[in-house]
Amino acid sequence: MIPRYSRPEMVAIWSPETRFRIWFEIEAHACDALAELGVIPKEAARTIWEKGGAAKFDVAKIDEIERVTKHDVIAFLTHLAEFVGPDARFIHQGMTSSDVLDTCLAVQLTRASDILLADIDALLTALKRRAFEHKDTVTIGRSHGIHAEPTTFGVKLAQAYAEFSRCRERLVHAREDIATCAISGAVGTFANIEPYVEEHVAAKLGLKPEPVSTQVIPRDRHAMFFATLGVIASSVERLAVEIRHLQRTEVLEAEEYFSPGQKGSSAMPHKRNPVLTENLTGLARMVRSMALPAMEDVALWHERDISHSSVERMIGPDATVTLDFALARLTGVVDKLLVYPENMEKNLNKFRGLVHSQRVLLALTQAGLSREDAYRLVQRNAMKVWEHGADFLEELLADKDVTAALSEADIREKFDLGYHTKHVDTIFKRVFGEA
Numbered sequence: 473m474i475p476r477y478s479r480p481e482m483v484a485i486w487s488p489e490t491r492f493r494i495w496f497e498i499e500a501h502a503c504d505a506l507a508e509l510g511v512i513p514k515e516a517a518r519t520i521w522e523k524g525g526a527a528k529f530d531v532a533k534i535d536e537i538e539r540v541t542k543h544d545v546i547a548f549l550t551h552l553a554e555f556v557g558p559d560a561r562f563i564h565q566g567m568t569s570s571d572v573l574d575t576c577l578a579v580q581l582t583r584a585s586d587i588l589l590a591d592i593d594a595l596l597t598a599l600k601r602r603a604f605e606h607k608d609t610v611t612i613g614r615s616h617g618i619h620a621e622p623t624t625f626g627v628k629l630a631q632a633y634a635e636f637s638r639c640r641e642r643l644v645h646a647r648e649d650i651a652t653c654a655i656s657g658a659v660g661t662f663a664n665i666e667p668y669v670e671e672h673v674a675a676k677l678g679l680k681p682e683p684v685s686t687q688v689i690p691r692d693r694h695a696m697f698f699a700t701l702g703v704i705a706s707s708v709e710r711l712a713v714e715i716r717h718l719q720r721t722e723v724l725e726a727e728e729y730f731s732p733g734q735k736g737s738s739a740m741p742h743k744r745n746p747v748l749t750e751n752l753t754g755l756a757r758m759v760r761s762m763a764l765p766a767m768e769d770v771a772l773w774h775e776r777d778i779s780h781s782s783v784e785r786m787i788g789p790d791a792t793v794t795l796d797f798a799l800a801r802l803t804g805v806v807d808k809l810l811v812y813p814e815n816m817e818k819n820l821n822k823f824r825g826l827v828h829s830q831r832v833l834l835a836l837t838q839a840g841l842s843r844e845d846a847y848r849l850v851q852r853n854a855m856k857v858w859e860h861g862a863d864f865l866e867e868l869l870a871d872k873d874v875t876a877a878l879s880e881a882d883i884r885e886k887f888d889l890g891y892h893t894k895h896v897d898t899i900f901k902r903v904f905g906e907a
Contacts, residue, residue, distance in 0.1 A: 482796040486789035492529040494576045505672035512562040519559045527555040545569040566665030571655045574689040584792035585647035591799035598806040603629035611816035622892040630903045639704045646700040654685035659775045686775040698766035705759035712749035719746045729808035755798040762787040825864035831886040839877040
């Protein structure tokens with residue numbers, strides 16, 4: 473985790489202090505269940521909660537113990553015993569380290585998911601507000617980076633809203649999938665601990681029991697979780713790249729907010745660069761890069777190995793912290809985005825009516841020409857616009873083959889911008905509902 477790209481609430485989930493507190497809660501809830509079953513004394517379970525719950529775990533001390541034991545869970549249990557006293561012998565009864573580690577990771581990932589879901593909600597709110605603001609702001613749509621046909625800037629933002637709504641749905645499912653608890657002992661057979669303990673701990677932590685844990689929770693769950701984060705990051709990049717292109721000097725239809733005192737270049741005082749959205753492209757690459765090792769973690773040896781452990785210690789914090797930062801940054805960009813309708817209109821008219829070519833093509837076919845002949849007539853006039861800066865409407869009106877099929881009024885009618893925006897309301901209703 474790099475502080476530059478981190479926010480405190482998400483970072484706190486992955487702190488050693490939080491991790492050890494979750495470990496303690498897992499062990500203490502398990503002791504409650506064991507006490508109910510008569511495996512350990514109820515008084516011991518109460519003592520564990522009282523003394524362990526009040527303890528302030530010393531991270532440096534645990535690390536010092538681990539340097540000797542070479543085992544993080546044993547180091548923690550040794551330190552915990554210093555607070556609990558003799559009743560510490562009842563802690564971790566019938567459990568294995570993965571019961572603690574995997575269940576803790578599930579808690580951390582579900583908490584991280586809740587923050588990310590709130591991030592997406594904030595982004596959706598900003599996108600919806602700006603989409604309705606520019607619902608009727610006509611702009612040119614582009615394919616291959618080339619002028620295609622008119623659309624509205626609101627439709628562009630509505631598309632982003634729909635995409636991030638899908639991202640939210642995927643994350644809800646990924647959160648549900650990852651929220652599993654394993655307290656099943658060595659190789660997952662419950663030989664030394666009753667399944668009830670797992671059910672009890674899961675309920676207390678807001679998780680569900682893993683149906684079959686082979687000492688570890690199967691890593692296909694984690695692979696799907698991090699793959700989902702990668703897809704969300706790709707959606708972040710898609711919108712960021714759109715804004716970057718719109719901010720190019722030759723386009724300048726929209727740009728990031730440039731705050732007072734901000735500097736764009738150390739050498740050129742005139743510069744206003746899309747630094748935030750460029751940063752988002754880079755952050756998206758990093759989040760996506762963490763999906764592949766998560767997929768490679770699925771194939772563990774037999775009932776378990778720890779080849780996944782080092783991977784998850786890195787990608788768990790890094791992927792969630794980075795995506796949290798990216799979503800918050802993108803929300804800020806959308807919220808303060810500067811939009812220039814005048815430049816949109818200017819760019820739309822740059823090639824003097826060329827964007828209406830399809831309407832003329834269709835009108836000619838409806839007038840009786842073959843599609844091939846109609847295409848040829850329209851294209852030969854369009855090329856004059858490309859190559860000589862001609863006016864498309866004037867060229868069509870001067871083309872006898874075109875006017876033989878269409879009246880002047882018919883041709884002029886095909887240059888009505890309103891034709892291209894007549895279904896914007898329908899699109900908005902599909903995306904945002906009747907409201």
